[in-house]
Amino acid sequence: MIRLALVEDDELYRSQLREYIDKYSAVSGEKFTVTEFSDGDEIALGYKAVYDIILMDIEMKFMDGMMAAEEIRKVDTEVIIIFITNSPQYAIKGYAVDALDYVLKPVSYYAFSQRLGRAVERVARRARHFLQINAHGTAHKLDTSAIYWIENCGHDLVFHTAEGEVTAPGSMTETEEKLAQDSYFRVNKGCLVNLEHVDRMDGEDAIVHGDRVPLARARRKAFLDALNDYINGQGDDMPLKIPYYEMDIPRLVTALADWLACLLYLRFLPPRYGGVKRAALYGGALAALALYLVATDGFNGWRFNVLYAVSVALMLLFMAAATRADRWQVGYFCTRAFILAGFAGALTWQMYVYFARYIAALQSLPALVLFIAAGFGIIFGLMWLLEDGGSTGSIQFDIRPRTTCIAAVMAAAIYILSSISYTQLNTPFSARGTMEIYTMRTVVYFGGVALLFAYQSQLRDLLTQREADALRNMLHIQYENYKIRQESIDLINQKYHDLKHQIAVLRAESGEKRNAVLDNMEQEIKAYEAQNDTGNKVLDTVLTGKSLTCRTKNIQLTCVADGTALDFMDVMDISNLFGNALDNAIESTDKITDPERRLIHLSVARQKGFAAIRIENCFDGELKFEKGLPVTTKKDVLYHGFGVKSIQNAAAKYGGTATITTREGWFELRVLIPLGQPQQE
Template structure:
């Protein structure tokens, strides 16, 4: 005698599972809404989710697929409205939340049907208790796993390929686990209800495991990139050390030369020659001190090192800077902007064979209560731009543009922005920041120009 088929999961339990699955992903993610607004949106989405599933449950089987698609759309909207995520990030979380909900609902209903359905103790309270306990256990475990692997209060940075992969895994798991709903004649025909529910639960669990493995792979790739980026920073620091070492050696040579020049001047009896020697010495000294008296001690240190490097490599660095305008900025931020901007300019002009074209100009001034930092360097060919940044010609493109991104991040921290363009044969990088009183307790809002 064939075993009686189990009834399908009530749509109310499915709706609640979908809503809870969204919530466990919303909790650790960067929020778009907070406080009472967040609570009201979540409550409203719970009502809509129950309404959609309730209506879909009363429709003919032909409307089952459209009903599930509509439920997924509301899950997507729930996450997107509550969290500050991109469309790709939201889709990735939605796919994971959907399979999590499917697994929890399938497991809970299977446990209820296997142990309690049709028995004397069966009543309306029992399924609620079984589903409630199952949901509590499953979603708590999923939350513990996901909260440790999702970076809190930041965007996920999901790529298009990663989203497609997650959606395909979720879709495959859902279709295989529910195929007997849409196809009347299937390979499952003749199987018992218990077997069908077992297959459904196992397939949903397999899909959940595959999505979990994908997330682990994403985290490993992210950590590997962070390590590689750290290596890049350490290499850059070593290069800075080598540059400082070279600057010290250059100073020692100049010091040695000055001792001999002073000795020659002392022994020179011709007043005209003595004067010419003094003029030459004065000119040499001015070359090294021309950019280290801006009115900002931090900037003076940065410019002194860069200027010495430029002199040694026949680069003409011209600065017109009012360093007092930078008094409201932190030392690290000044070093970040000027260090990265000058490094990029030096790297660019070093490619020029003609030394007279190795020109860099820096200007810092205020205008209309705005601080302008302008960096220009001569170029022979206008570079191509990708997403507002110069396209790289380097083999390793993954770590291109970190200097410019660092400058942009620093500018935005003070409510400013960064623009890059070309004028004739000049590459121009501009940093525009609203003037900020150091006594203020926060930064101004981000500006738009």
């Protein structure tokens, strides 16, 4: 029960303050015994030190509150005084009589409850507390104010007290909970110090009553904030036991963020396993990260950085075990995952700490779990969408050692910048409070995510530009080849007509053997003449050149083509489309050893207002497809694989489409283009 004196000469204000006290009592559960006075002289004259808190109006008729407080302090130096006034100028003078705080009129319940709450906390701290322990059969009753610090040694706790060291079995967590109302702070996993006995800081250690106690890197700032509150505010602003949601990011949350970031980027890489094996690997990786990070909690300085580097190595090993991608691709995406995990953990925890301070419902473990799940879901979901819904396109095939090294250097710089605010106190970049640390770390990691994303976007743009340049070069080469073939065919045609006349002259001569040879020559010329008459000179030229190539390679090329269906197409587009398609078919068929399967068939026909093109060839082995396109089998991926893309572009130029299928050893390229459609930009 808290004894409270209410000194106010205005009956309306006195009644209002009494209602506020009752309301605060109902909300907080604190019980008050209230004594009312209508003037300062009523309480000051003959004052007895029986009150815990005095609410004192300053401007009163006979004795103002300031004078009454001076008289009270002569008798009672412990009672807590809160002034109530119309002007803060009067309240400032109240600090001369060690007033705790003041409330300005008109009084709002929010301001009043905040000041009264501070007073109640101070009253609670002034109460003498004892801690009961059993030191291996001997009972001890320790005055909590006389305990300097507590150390965890195996299954025992060592209490460093004014009477000496006392060792007793116990749990540090349970002891911390018992001392929640006292001025204690958990500086690392195994040490709990009494802020009343902290002498100074020495490097990364706290000197507690002459003893050196190491500080955990993650708790250094929170410790200094609590010590600052204790020394400068006498511990009235907030409970000295920092709630778990005021501490640094829990290691389990960090492990979950690392694991989810790895999963996100593993979706862009070819998996090594499937089904149960993949699920077991993923679950084992999460367990390993969680166990390692929890086990290494509490270290600081260079040890923390070394141990954290090992956790990044665990992420790298996990991704390498889960994918068939090469080491440079794995390294690059692990770098992306590391920075994204840092950002997700920092932002989600900062938001949780901010809201948990004001919303009591969020301070429970289920609420924490739901908040973290929602935060991670939003962050990783948005990143998934930014990464094209889980497909990075062809950029993953262009990741070279230089790309990975640049990304790793950027990631290291980002990590250093994110850590500098709380690894060193005396730098221009050092933060001074918990939220400042969170904000700086979150902003730096966000900049890191944006920087690496922009770097990858730049790589994509460069690759796209190289692809466009390669396609243009291919078009130019195909067109130049067409012109060369056209000149050659014109010359051949001239020779063909000359040969026909020469054969006719030779036939006039006698001799059976000579006639047989001439018959064979004439049949070959007729076959050549019929083979290249499709009705489209450009297609005829391309087919003639590719036919000669097929003959030298013993490949049978058959063609049924209505070349007039292609009259609306540009010369370069026809030469490009058929040149690339037949080049790919010849290259694939040339790998077949069975002479009966060295076949290529081409057809061009009008079908319902469309030009339907189909090119088929036999092939051996197994083709892999990505985004509907066959993956090139050449080692130099960067400069190959554009033939099919060029065909697709040529079809799309006229509003058409190109598709590829494989069945029973046959490779089929099907192109469908609307007849007479204008070219599209």
